[in-house]
Amino acid sequence: MTTNPDPKLAQSLDAYWMPFTANRQFKQAPRMLARAEGMHFWTPDGRKILDGIAGLWCVNAGHARPRIVQAIQQQAAEMDFAPPFNMGHPKAFELAQRLVEIAPTGMNKVFYTNSGSESVETALKMAIAYHRARGEGARTRLIGRERGYHGVNFGGISVGGIVANRKMFGTLLAGVDHIRHTHDLARNAFSRGVPEYGAEFADDLERLVALHDASTIAAVIVEPVAGSTGVLLPPKGYLQRLREICDRHGILLIFDEVITGFGRLGSPFAGQHFGVTPDLMTVAKGISNGAVPMGAVFARQHIHDTFMNGPEHLIEFFHGYTYSAHPLACAAALGTLDTYAEEGLLTRAAAMATYFEDALHALEGLPHVIDVRNIGLVGGIELAPIAGSPGKRAFDVFLECWERGVLIRTTGDTIAMSPPLIIEKAHIDELVGTVADVLRKSAA
Ligand SMILES: Cc1ncc(COP(=O)(O)O)c(C=O)c1O
Numbered sequence: 001m002t003t004n005p006d007p008k009l010a011q012s013l014d015a016y017w018m019p020f021t022a023n024r025q026f027k028q029a030p031r032m033l034a035r036a037e038g039m040h041f042w043t044p045d046g047r048k049i050l051d052g053i054a055g056l057w058c059v060n061a062g063h064a065r066p067r068i069v070q071a072i073q074q075q076a077a078e079m080d081f082a083p084p085f086n087m088g089h090p091k092a093f094e095l096a097q098r099l100v101e102i103a104p105t106g107m108n109k110v111f112y113t114n115s116g117s118e119s120v121e122t123a124l125k126m127a128i129a130y131h132r133a134r135g136e137g138a139r140t141r142l143i144g145r146e147r148g149y150h151g152v153n154f155g156g157i158s159v160g161g162i163v164a165n166r167k168m169f170g171t172l173l174a175g176v177d178h179i180r181h182t183h184d185l186a187r188n189a190f191s192r193g194v195p196e197y198g199a200e201f202a203d204d205l206e207r208l209v210a211l212h213d214a215s216t217i218a219a220v221i222v223e224p225v226a227g228s229t230g231v232l233l234p235p236k237g238y239l240q241r242l243r244e245i246c247d248r249h250g251i252l253l254i255f256d257e258v259i260t261g262f263g264r265l266g267s268p269f270a271g272q273h274f275g276v277t278p279d280l281m282t283v284a285k286g287i288s289n290g291a292v293p294m295g296a297v298f299a300r301q302h303i304h305d306t307f308m309n310g311p312e313h314l315i316e317f318f319h320g321y322t323y324s325a326h327p328l329a330c331a332a333a334l335g336t337l338d339t340y341a342e343e344g345l346l347t348r349a350a351a352m353a354t355y356f357e358d359a360l361h362a363l364e365g366l367p368h369v370i371d372v373r374n375i376g377l378v379g380g381i382e383l384a385p386i387a388g389s390p391g392k393r394a395f396d397v398f399l400e401c402w403e404r405g406v407l408i409r410t411t412g413d414t415i416a417m418s419p420p421l422i423i424e425k426a427h428i429d430e431l432v433g434t435v436a437d438v439l440r441k442s443a444a
Helices: 007-012 023-028 066-078 090-102 116-133 154-159 199-212 238-249 270-274 301-307 327-343 345-361 392-403 425-443
Strands: 035-037 040-042 048-051 109-113 141-145 176-179 217-222 252-256 280-283 295-299 369-375 378-383 409-411 414-417
Touching (some): 048 425, 066 327, 090 109, 116 141, 116 280, 154 176, 199 217, 199 238, 217 238, 238 252, 327 345, 345 369, 345 378, 345 425, 378 392, 392 409, 392 414, 392 425, 414 425
Parallel strands (some): 141 217, 217 252, 252 280
Antiparallel strands (some): 035 040, 040 048, 109 295, 369 378, 378 414, 409 414
16 A cells, blocks of 8 residues: 655645545555556656546546647636626637537537536526426426435435435435435346446336325435436336426426546437436536536527516526626636547547446456446446445455556445546457456455
8 A cells, every 4th residue: 555654745645635435544644646647647656547547437538638728727827717697708608508519319408517516406496496487386396306416405315316425415405305216236236338227216206206296395406327326227118207297297307427528428418328318418628628617508499588578688597607607617617528528528438338337247256246236337246245344345345446546436345437528449358358357356
């Protein structure tokens, strides 16, 4: 394990309270990154690390891509900031137009935020305000799903379903309920791509409709593929069924595409991959290739139009952020979309998916592996937990992979992989091969 023998360095780590990090463990043995390019990071002492998770599911085009770097540099010199309330700048409009062109048909309005968490809050508020604007103000209830991750703000953790993210924070939002998760190891372990069994889990929404009445429900929010909880794929037909139930009851369907957006599954968005169009769609991460914080909410035309009433000099939707449509973020996102288009990255995951799938499923039978899940360029490897120490088995694998020059992510006892979409077969061999070696060694 890397140690931190320099007392001055140890001191300098003290002030930073790190997010979603075991702070004490990290500061004992820091894992520092100093530079990044393409598929790799480098540590301050020059060690090369293969990025198996696109930074944090966001650097879809790989690191330090020239068009994005130049766009940010130029924009910083030209106009650093422009107020987004009552003022505009050309790149914000150009970007919205370009985003709509790749979005699922009909999702043709774009509202900017600065993160996935803010996109979720924005979409939830839009859903409630939309129903109110059309005269159904009693529709305020929000439905999430067990094990869902929708960022860390109060709306997001309320509809979210990861217990560790919720239990420290009191009573959360009122009027929220959850449908059951879709994980079913007994029937679906080691499925290649979407699992066969479990479309009926969507019917859980009918149970909540029967309990609360549809007239009180504004929206249902789900990740098309749940990422942060450990890569849970929707069973065959599940999302279609959810869509049908929402339509039957006038409930808005929100897809949280913060991870699945921008090519992760082999289509620009998961909605297109699964042939299911939501009413609202949240994105972030890959929108700007992680280079400048940015997020957005896509809305269907009729949702937007419902707000466009009342006197024309009045604000229609009392919501927005100082940094909505930040010029640097818009420039980065335009450079990102150019890079995606020039290199065919929004569909490249489809071309690499079979090779990635075969590599991942070769892990079946290795010590502790109880499931392998994959779709596009997302992989999940679930390990049997160490009795009494949930999460430790996978975290140990993460630490050992880091020592061997490969960055993966773990959540609970599931290893997640979501490499940049520029990945080549040799990188897949290195990424999955390293995990395989570490798992073999862990049994020795
Ligand atoms: C599906 C989903 N929604 C929301 C978020 C939150 O995004 P952020 O960390 O940018 O606030 C994430 C982050 O991983 C996510 O995966």
